[in-house]
Amino acid sequence: MPERLRHWLLLLLFIPVLGWTAEIDVANVQLSPGDDGYVLSADFRFELNPRLEEAVSKGVVLYFVLDYEMSKARWYWLDEKLVSRSLTYSLSYHALTRQYRLSTGMGGLHQSFPTLTEALAVLARLRNWVVIEKGDKTVRTGELYLAALRLRLDITQLPRPFQISALGNKDWSLASDWKTWQAALPALPSPTASAEVK
Structure with missing residues (x-):
């Protein structure tokens, strides 16, 4: 096989792999003090491809997982992971009511929407998720930490037949x-200060 032809064949093989870039953009991340601890807000930009839209409309529940981590650098060893939190959303369609339902792990709350676009708009706006509870001794105010956040479609929670077909299938890859x-943690508001504001 000529060298030039081999080069182009290898390039064609790697194009799909190189094309597997992140399908979800993360923006406007803010970690701020709140009444119950440190809360996280962020915006996500993404769309469901036709395969995922069809799956939802036919009754398949899609699970999206938010992962948050906070670690501290150590010069003598690997970074020390101090905080690790996950929050799961489930997106489903109910044919009887013709409504899309978005449920969260925060107290089992759920909302219904007439359109998929409206449901995804809420999923794309994270607001006031408590990631570090008040009184948590693993982190201290004023110190510098490395924070990390991601949103992903969790195919491990799909029904078994879908899990098998989703493996290695780009249509089911959304992350x-x-x-x-x-992140440097500012001091949390004191109870007296909160009472005065109210």
């Missing part, structure tokens, strides 16, 4: 890269 940033 963001880890969004990382350096």
Whole structure:
């Protein structure tokens, strides 16, 4: 086989792999103090491809998982992971009511929407997720930490037949890269200060 032809064949083989970039963009990440601890807000930009839209409309529940981590750098060893949180959303369609339902792991809350677009708009806006509870002694105010956030479609929670077909199938691949940033934790508001504001 000529060298030039071999080069082009190898390139064609790797194009799909190189094309598997993140399908979800993470933006406007904010970690701020709240009444119950440190809360996280962020925006996600993404769309469901036709395969996923069809699956939802036919009754398949899609599970999206938010992962948050916070670690501290150590010069003598691997970084020390201090905080690890996950939040699961389930997106489903109910043919009887013709409504899309979005449920979260936060107290089993759910909302119904007439369109898929409206349901995805809410999924794309994370607001006030408590990732570090008040009184958590693993982190301290004023210190610098490495924070990381991602959103992904969790194919392991799909029905078994879909899990098998989803393996290695780009149509079922929907995730963001880890969004990382350096975070210094400000002091939490004191109970007296919160009462005065009210």
